Amino acid sequence: MSRQAIGxxxxxxxxxxLLVVRAGIGKGMGRVYSxxxxxxxxxxxxxxxxxxxxxxxxxxxxxxxxxPAASDDAVDFASADSPRVEWETTTxxxxxxxxxxxxxxxxxxxxxxxxxxWVAALFTLAIFSFLYKDNAIYKIAExxxxxxxxxxxxxxxxxxxxxxxxxxxLVPMFVQTHFIPGMTDTSVNWLxxxxxxxxxxxxxxxxxxxxxxxxWALAFIVGTTAAIRMVGYIEGxxxxxxxxxxxxxxxxxxxxxxxxxxxxxxxxxxxxxxxxIGVLACLTYFFFSVEHKGVVGGVARVGxxxxxxxFGAAFGFTVMGRIALLAARFEFLFDDWLWLIDPTNQRxxxxxxxxxxx
Amino acid sequence: xxxxxRLANIDRRWIFLMMGLAVAVPIIYIGITGKTLPEQPTPLAxxxxxxxxxxxxxxxxxxxxxxxxxxxxxxxxxxxxFVRQCCQRGHRMYFLTLWPVxxxxxxxxxxxxxxxxxxxxxxxxxWVDLGFKAGNEAVIKTxxxxxxxxxxxxxxxxxxxxxxxxxxxxxISSFDAIVNVSAGYPGxxxxxxYAATPYKKPLLVGCTGVQAPQMYPYVPLQVxxxxxxxxxxxxxxxxxxxxxxxxxVETLLEEAGVDGADAGTLTKDFFDDPEKLKxxxxxxxxxxxxxxxxxSLVQAVQGVEPGIFLEAQRRMxxxxxxxxxxxxxxxxxxxxxxxxxxxxxxx
Numbered sequence: 246m247s248r249q250a251i252g253x254x255x256x257x258x259x260x261x262x263l264l265v266v267r268a269g270i271g272k273g274m275g276r277v278y279s280x281x282x283x284x285x286x287x288x289x290x291x292x293x294x295x296x297x298x299x300x301x302x303x304x305x306x307x308x309x310x311x312x313p314a315a316s317d318d319a320v321d322f323a324s325a326d327s328p329r330v331e332w333e334t335t336t337x338x339x340x341x342x343x344x345x346x347x348x349x350x351x352x353x354x355x356x357x358x359x360x361x362x363w364v365a366a367l368f369t370l371a372i373f374s375f376l377y378k379d380n381a382i383y384k385i386a387e388x389x390x391x392x393x394x395x396x397x398x399x400x401x402x403x404x405x406x407x408x409x410x411x412x413x414x415l416v417p418m419f420v421q422t423h424f425i426p427g428m429t430d431t432s433v434n435w436l437x438x439x440x441x442x443x444x445x446x447x448x449x450x451x452x453x454x455x456x457x458x459x460x461w462a463l464a465f466i467v468g469t470t471a472a473i474r475m476v477g478y479i480e481g482x483x484x485x486x487x488x489x490x491x492x493x494x495x496x497x498x499x500x501x502x503x504x505x506x507x508x509x510x511x512x513x514x515x516x517x518x519x520x521x522i523g524v525l526a527c528l529t530y531f532f533f534s535v536e537h538k539g540v541v542g543g544v545a546r547v548g549x550x551x552x553x554x555x556f557g558a559a560f561g562f563t564v565m566g567r568i569a570l571l572a573a574r575f576e577f578l579f580d581d582w583l584w585l586i587d588p589t590n591q592r593x594x595x596x597x598x599x600x601x602x603x
Numbered sequence: 604x605x606x607x608x609r610l611a612n613i614d615r616r617w618i619f620l621m622m623g624l625a626v627a628v629p630i631i632y633i634g635i636t637g638k639t640l641p642e643q644p645t646p647l648a649x650x651x652x653x654x655x656x657x658x659x660x661x662x663x664x665x666x667x668x669x670x671x672x673x674x675x676x677x678x679x680x681x682x683x684x685f686v687r688q689c690c691q692r693g694h695r696m697y698f699l700t701l702w703p704v705x706x707x708x709x710x711x712x713x714x715x716x717x718x719x720x721x722x723x724x725x726x727x728x729x730w731v732d733l734g735f736k737a738g739n740e741a742v743i744k745t746x747x748x749x750x751x752x753x754x755x756x757x758x759x760x761x762x763x764x765x766x767x768x769x770x771x772x773x774x775i776s777s778f779d780a781i782v783n784v785s786a787g788y789p790g791x792x793x794x795x796x797y798a799a800t801p802y803k804k805p806l807l808v809g810c811t812g813v814q815a816p817q818m819y820p821y822v823p824l825q826v827x828x829x830x831x832x833x834x835x836x837x838x839x840x841x842x843x844x845x846x847x848x849x850x851x852v853e854t855l856l857e858e859a860g861v862d863g864a865d866a867g868t869l870t871k872d873f874f875d876d877p878e879k880l881k882x883x884x885x886x887x888x889x890x891x892x893x894x895x896x897x898x899s900l901v902q903a904v905q906g907v908e909p910g911i912f913l914e915a916q917r918r919m920x921x922x923x924x925x926x927x928x929x930x931x932x933x934x935x936x937x938x939x940x941x942x943x944x945x946x947x948x949x950x
Contacts, residue, residue, distance in 0.1 A: 376616065376619045377616060397703065397704070398703055401703040401735065401737070402703075402737060405703075405734075405735055405736065405737050406737040406738075409755075425756070425760060426760070427756050427760040427761055427762055428755070428756070428762075429755065429762045429764065430755065473740060473741065473744060474740075477740070477793075477796035477797050477801075478796065480796070480800055480801060481795055481796035481797075481800040481801070481825065482796065485800055485821075485824065485825055486820060488824065489820070489821075489824050489825075555816065558816055559813075559816040561812075562812035562813065562815045562816055562831060562832055563812050563813050564812075564926075564929065565812045565832045565833060565834060565922060565926075566674075566677050566811050566812030566813055566832050566833070567812075568626060568833075568921060568922055568925045568926075569676050569677040569812070569832065569833035569918050569922065570673075570674070570676045570677055571622075571623075571626050571921075572626050572630060572676065572833075572918045572921040572922070573675065573676020573677070573679075573918070574676065575626055575627050575630050575921075576630055576634075576676075576917075576918075579627075579630060579631060579634060580634065585631060585634070586630070586631055586634025586635060587634065587910075588633070588634050588637070588910040588913070588914075588917060589909070589910035589911050590909070590910055
């Protein structure tokens with residue numbers, strides 16, 4: 246057995262041992278509690294009152310509605326034969342609420358959500374294990390993430406795109422009956438045959454023959470996307486950015502009382518000046534029709550400095566983002582899973598106080 | 604092997620471990636003590652707050668949650684704060700997303716902030732979840748002129764004709780401001796290009812650190828407020844928290860019968876000197892407050908915040924330590940490089 250494998254096994258055993266010790270301290274760890282609640286509804290026929298000048302003159306038929314079984318309407322209008330449905334809801338509660346009254350029959354350990362916490366924690370650790378070495382556990386976690394993401398996107402695409410936007414236009418009554426009862430527009434729009442045909446053509450990429458047919462659909466996608474973006478970029482990026490750059494260097498900033506704020510005016514003017522220099526220098530660097538020598542070379546060099554500072558700032562932002570994501574995962578592990586800390590007062594007393602002897 | 608040689612050939616896993624500890628230890632410390640670093644808002648975070656604050660209560664705010672769980676750690680706190688400010692200010696909120704899992708992000712924010720702290724807000728009257736719509740920027744282009752074509756129903760399947768607050772919503776122009784929390788494409792850039800710029804709508808952006816440098820050029824003409832990464836979130840969170848506390852105190856004082864101008868003065872006094880609150884609570888003027896409201900008043904003045912509204916500020920502790928470590932590593936790496944080069948090693 247290699248030294249690395251032994252190291253990995255030692256780390257794993259240490260981790261499992263610490264987990265067992267942690268589970269035995271305080272109120273344990275990694276559990277989710279829920280409150281069970283029964284909901285009973287009954288279908289009643291409520292009379293529609295004929296109201297004339299604010300006074301009820303009789304009824305003009307009835308309206309069939311579902312109401313809570315304990316409501317006044319249910320008491321007044323429900324009969325023994327009225328259709329009834331009952332179901333149970335489970336709402337997650339703070340573990341602290343459960344600990345205050347564990348004998349409450351409505352409170353229970355929520356197994357699906359508890360398993361969810363454990364799966365999330367173990368998958369987080371599985372992904373982290375790559376930092377030590379590429380391994381089978383990491384590969385399993387990675388494959389599951391990719392598979393679940395692709396499956397989810399496919400299902401969402403079907404229900405949010407194909408059903409309402411294509412089937413809902415071509416066979417609206419079928420969609421309303423079977424899929425979307427709330428759909429109000431049930432008129433058929435035969436123009437949607439065109440995107441349906443394009444969709445089928447796109448799928449021809451998967452066929453052993455006739456793959457070239459998909460090029461028509463791709464050409465349409467590329468053409469429309471390019472056109473939509475061109476308009477947006479010319480107005481939003483090109484013209485607006487020129488507008489934002491071509492500003493007076495002397496920027497007057499007024500204070501709250503309407504007078505000129507000298508300090509802010511100086512800084513705003515310096516900022517505008519640096520912006521102008523930066524734009525011109527960077528444009529010069531990317532202007533390759535003139536050899537970068539002499540004055541042009543000097544200005545281009547200033548442009549490189551501006552670009553380097555920009556890249557540095559971008560890198561700094563990226564690092565900050567990645568650390569924030571790591572912090573969020575650690576918070577999840579320490580708070581939701583290990584119950585070491587309790588920043589959101591879920592359990593009132595953080596067990597880290599007990600575990601760490603603080 | 605000398606120290607320099609050891610450092611030059613250090614196993615990168617030691618660096619991973621150091622970075623892990625640099626992030627983990629502050630999290631545990633802050634989690635136990637509850638102490639966070641003070642935040643001074645930059646003009647961009649303040650501008651984001653001011654833009655929503657200057658709108659009158661009842662304004663229509665379009666909130667586009669274009670992110671997923673992968674970036675929730677960075678963007679979730681700013682989403683929470685945006686919604687908290689809208690709720691406290693009394694704006695009407697219209698949620699939508701261009702990301703498939705954005706639906707869950709909307710539900711999470713609504714559950715945390717609206718259900719948890721503003722339960723009086725009514726679905727369909729004060730806020731609505733329009734859910735996910737596929738089509739990327741084409742969705743923005745379409746709702747820019749015809750909102751109902753892209754969103755005939757809300758996420759629960761209710762036709763928008765049956766939702767009271769959808770009355771009068773015909774296009775992007777029907778909204779008073781757009782708030783976008785974005786993790787990439789489609790996201791902030793698309794909202795700038797296809798909604799904010801052509802229709803001259805105020806746009807407030809909260810984005811990941813990776814996106815932030817691309818968004819800065821749009822400030823202030825095309826983007827009025829920008830929260831870049833967790834730092835922007837922490838600054839904005841601190842501004843919103845301070846304002847909510849003051850607003851809560853003022854509202855409670857008005858409920859106790861103190862008139863508007865006096866409530867403002869008293870609020871300022873309480874925040875300047877919390878001891879004044881204790882003496883005021885003993886006065887007959889405070890008799891109109893219930894025990895629960897007295898406790899809320901004390902909590903607001905003392906600066907006690909629910910943990911969920913300190914998420915971004917909590918994550919600035921690990922940022923500080925991890926950045927110090929990175930700076931130390933960069934300096935050490937350069938020092939090792941130059942020492943090795945002087946010895947005739949690396950070129």
